Amino acid sequence: MRPLHYLTMTFAPFALPLGFSSQLRAAPTQPDLSTRAELSLWMETGRYEEVERLCPAFAKAYPSKVRCFQFGTTPEGRPMLAMAVGEAKYLTASPTKSEQRPVVLFQGGIHAGEIDGKDAGFWLIRDILNGKTLPNVLRKVTLVFVPVFNVDGHERFGANNRPNQIGPKEMGWRVTAQNFNLNRDYLKTDAPETRAMIKLLKEWDPILYVDLHVTDGAKFQHDIALMIEPSLSGPKTLRDETAGLRAGALKDLQKAGNLPLSTYPSFIKDDEPQSGIAASPASVRFSNGYWALSNRIAVLVETHSWRPYAHRVKSTYEAMKSLIYHAAESGVAWRKAAHIAEEESKRLPGTIFPLAYKNTTKSETIDFLGYAYTRTKSNVSGQLMTRYDASKPEVWHIPFFPDVEPKLSAAVPRSYMIPAAYRGLYEERLKLHGILFEVLPKNWEGKGKAFHIKVTGQPKIPVNESHQRFGYDGTWESIDAKVLAGSLKVDMNQSQAKLAMFLLDPASPDSLLAWGYMNQIFERKEYMEPYVAEEVAEAMLKDPQIKAEFDERLKDPEFAKDPDKRLDFFAAKHPSFDQLYMVYPVLKMD
Numbered sequence: 001m002r003p004l005h006y007l008t009m010t011f012a013p014f015a016l017p018l019g020f021s022s023q024l025r026a027a028p029t030q031p032d033l034s035t036r037a038e039l040s041l042w043m044e045t046g047r048y049e050e051v052e053r054l055c056p057a058f059a060k061a062y063p064s065k066v067r068c069f070q071f072g073t074t075p076e077g078r079p080m081l082a083m084a085v086g087e088a089k090y091l092t093a094s095p096t097k098s099e100q101r102p103v104v105l106f107q108g109g110i111h112a113g114e115i116d117g118k119d120a121g122f123w124l125i126r127d128i129l130n131g132k133t134l135p136n137v138l139r140k141v142t143l144v145f146v147p148v149f150n151v152d153g154h155e156r157f158g159a160n161n162r163p164n165q166i167g168p169k170e171m172g173w174r175v176t177a178q179n180f181n182l183n184r185d186y187l188k189t190d191a192p193e194t195r196a197m198i199k200l201l202k203e204w205d206p207i208l209y210v211d212l213h214v215t216d217g218a219k220f221q222h223d224i225a226l227m228i229e230p231s232l233s234g235p236k237t238l239r240d241e242t243a244g245l246r247a248g249a250l251k252d253l254q255k256a257g258n259l260p261l262s263t264y265p266s267f268i269k270d271d272e273p274q275s276g277i278a279a280s281p282a283s284v285r286f287s288n289g290y291w292a293l294s295n296r297i298a299v300l301v302e303t304h305s306w307r308p309y310a311h312r313v314k315s316t317y318e319a320m321k322s323l324i325y326h327a328a329e330s331g332v333a334w335r336k337a338a339h340i341a342e343e344e345s346k347r348l349p350g351t352i353f354p355l356a357y358k359n360t361t362k363s364e365t366i367d368f369l370g371y372a373y374t375r376t377k378s379n380v381s382g383q384l385m386t387r388y389d390a391s392k393p394e395v396w397h398i399p400f401f402p403d404v405e406p407k408l409s410a411a412v413p414r415s416y417m418i419p420a421a422y423r424g425l426y427e428e429r430l431k432l433h434g435i436l437f438e439v440l441p442k443n444w445e446g447k448g449k450a451f452h453i454k455v456t457g458q459p460k461i462p463v464n465e466s467h468q469r470f471g472y473d474g475t476w477e478s479i480d481a482k483v484l485a486g487s488l489k490v491d492m493n494q495s496q497a498k499l500a501m502f503l504l505d506p507a508s509p510d511s512l513l514a515w516g517y518m519n520q521i522f523e524r525k526e527y528m529e530p531y532v533a534e535e536v537a538e539a540m541l542k543d544p545q546i547k548a549e550f551d552e553r554l555k556d557p558e559f560a561k562d563p564d565k566r567l568d569f570f571a572a573k574h575p576s577f578d579q580l581y582m583v584y585p586v587l588k589m590d
Contacts (some may be wrong), residue, residue, distance in 0.1 A: 072196025
């Protein structure tokens with residue numbers, strides 16, 4: 001048995017640095033850069049007005065190293081603020097500058113109850129600017145810090161917003177004022193906050209994008225996890241770089257006194273530690289999955305909710321510090337690997353592209369630092385429940401599934417064609433994601449393929465992120481395509497081909513079709529009256545081939561006893577039947 005991914009077996013207490021609770025007040029020249037968290041000895045976190053105060057205050061205190069700027073506005077009218085930190089000539093975004101000086105973008109509060117990143121970020125940036133840590137690092141990298149991504153959710157402040165989390169005293173809410181979970185929205189981009197963030201990412205093009213969270217779930221000793229993408233899938237050049245980053249960052253955290261993990265600490269069966277843990281690539285709907293599929297490096301940082309707030313903020317500080325250090329040392333190499341990955345993406349047409357993964361059966365037993373626990377039947381729910389005893393540390397020997405294989409794949413075509421009628425649904429999203437396309441100047445005719453859909457079931461969850469999702473499958477069938485001027489053509493020999501596949505291919509679990517943007521195509525709009533259908537059927541039954549087919553269908557008891565299905569059999573063969581019913585409007589050209 002071995003520890004999970006560089007897991008330390010050290011049980012040393014997590015030591016806060018001397019003067020941790022009053023570092024800022026020891027710097028009399030900048031008393032206005034304090035946070036409520038520090039002044040309350042890490043019992044509280046500030047409201048958003050603190051971000052609105054500190055962002056320009058940092059810029060005023062360090063005018064040649066900090067720029068405070070607004071990159072969006074929330075539905076409730078609040079400014080979305082960010083700080084650029086670095087040498088003066090790199091404090092504005094441009095592709096040229098991001099090539100010359102690698103950019104690292106950190107965001108806190110995408111789930112606003114998980115707010116460690118905000119307070120850790122202000123603290124670390126102040127220490128970097130004061131020269132207390134990472135001296136001269138700003139000569140090698142530029143930092144962009146978004147203290148709070150979900151600003152409206154942050155201001156839905158309350159003491160009970162995270163019932164399974166230790167501190168702060170009050171915090172924000174998980175989702176936005178429009179009830180969107182921003183970390184499910186990166187490809188479909190329903191929320192204005194998401195659109196603002198993706199514009200920020202495209203403008204600054206960070207080689208490293210870091211999303212700061214707090215996980216909950218079971219009780220165990222590990223206090224932080226770093227999920228670095230791409231890892232199990234994606235370009236080998238980037239995976240080689242992330243392997244080095246992962247090893248270095250976990251080693252740094254161990255030295256700082258943490259007990260880190262490199263896999264998301266969620267059990268295969270909820271509340272059952274012995275079911276084990278499985279590694280998996282991040283979905284494109286998440287921040288780290290999205291940015292990795294954009295041929296960059298992304299990190300999901302998860303501190304553990306059952307550690308006190310002071311501990312979690314310090315853990316986040318150490319993680320950010322380590323990631324910045326490695327970006328300064330290796331950012332140039334990362335960018336070279338990213339460019340190679342972009343060129344590989346341009347060669348995807350004609351290949352088979354994985355859209356979802358599953359774990360293989362291969363497993364190994366790992367040592368996982370947990371606590372003693374029992375599983376007994378609950379008098380409330382009637383099911384087995386786990387009770388943890390945090391006073392009794394122990395090592396769990398649990399299965400770990402490290403490998404994955406494609407569960408769902410699709411062939412990458414030469415191009416997709418989006419008809420003019422759906423241009424409004426796609427055009428702005430394509431622009432936002434940097435997916436190249438052209439607008440057809442005139443009508444086009446040629447060979448293509450259309451996806452004919454079969455609905456396989458109603459969604460188990462009626463509404464998911466404001467959408468109804470249906471289970472479906474289907475087949476591509478060759479057609480003589482006629483496409484109107486104003487339609488969009490997306491050629492797949494481009495650097496953002498992977499994002500295009502997830503957005504456009506109907507097999508993708510994150511296509512707009514899968515998210516329910518086109519549920520109207522599942523609706524049949526025109527029917528024959530039953531008496532007309534009866535007459536049509538009688539005439540059709542004179543055809544021996546149709547009669548034989550109908551007789552065969554009658555062998556199915558469900559079909560035989562359903563009058564509507566029997567009549568629909570004939571209606572579907574009639575020239576009046578809607579040829580666009582259950583057909584995905586986006587065509588592909590191989």
